[in-house]
Amino acid sequence: MEAKQLIELNNHRRTELTPKNEKYYTDFMLYIRLQFFLSEQQSEEILLEILEHLIEGQQEGKTAPDIFGDDPRAFADELIEQLPNENKKSIVQFFLGIALNLFSYLLIIRGGIILIGSYFKEIDLAVYPVKASMISLLILAFSLFGVWFIFKIINHSLFKEKKSMVKDSIKVGLFGSVGMGLIIAAGYFLPNIGPAIDISWYVYLILGGLLGVVSWGLKKLPK
Template sequence: MNAKQMIEENNQKREQLTVDNEKYYSDLMLYIRTNWQVSEQHTEELLLELLDHLLEGQKEGKTAIDIFGETPKDYADQLIEQLPEEKKRSWFPFIATLFVQIISYVLIIRGLVLLVFPLFTEVNDQVNIFSLLITTIFLGVVVAGVVRYIFKVIHRSIFEENKAAWKDPVKVGAVAAVSMGAIILLSVWLPEIGPSFHFTWWLSLLFGVVVWSISKVFKRN
């Protein structure tokens, strides 16, 4: 099976776990998946093996603590150290899909703004090629950085004791807000160098829908 098939099987089999065992295993699974130190294939093979082992033990009346121990973080770290590192997981497919989705949302929102705002005020539908190129590159870098930061926050906090539930969302929200502000400021401050072209509201909506459809194809694959 490939990684996607194993993830689907994992999702189905987890429904057979008791509430406590599911909570224990889900934390273990999320911690290992967000480590990103090994290939996705090796990660999912390990997780499916652990799940099968847990399900067998559960039939005998054992709990996840009985099988894996009272310190899941230490156990997960030992497992990660034993996994081969020669083929690390690629960030590109996930980040590329997310980037394409964000571009589609921007195009759709822009199209709606250009459709509605002219009813109340004058709107310029021109797009400068230089500004567009620089902003798009910067957006890609920001998306990659924010995604990596989110995974690190999740990874660190899974087994953190006595943590305040609001801290992680506030951290992620602050980073996302600052990043979005930086993108907006860059697009406003960039000088318009070189040619520009008219990009009407209906073209923006059309391209937005097309790009969104492409992102869904990437996600399925």
């Protein structure tokens, strides 16, 4: 089965677990899936094998710690060392898909704001390509770092009896606020370098739609 089918089967089979076993396994599953560079196919296959083994043990009255031990993180680390890395093509597709999706949304939102705003006041359509490129790179870098930062917080919260959701939410909120502040500051303080071009609202919508289509197509490519 392909990775997507394995994930669907995993979601279905997990409903058979007791609450305690489900928590143990879910943390274990997330820990494995958050390893960016592991082979998705191999990871999902081993996760399903572990789930099937856990369900069988549960039917015999055993708990997840009885079967896999009291240190699921150490057990997961042992498995990770044995799993192969994802191929470079899939990794490039993943990060490129994130970037294209991000800029697709930004362009569509920008076009929508100009379209709606133009009914209330005159909108300055001038865009400085050099400045826009610098801000775009900053947004991309912040977004990719944000994905890593959020995944790191999730990873850190796994395998704990009590999870500090409020504390984690504050960290994410502060990170988002600081990042947004830096992007706004860059837009305000960076000089307008080079010639300007006027871009109408429909151009943003068209470009955003095209990037969205390309991003969707990347997901359909074989890995």
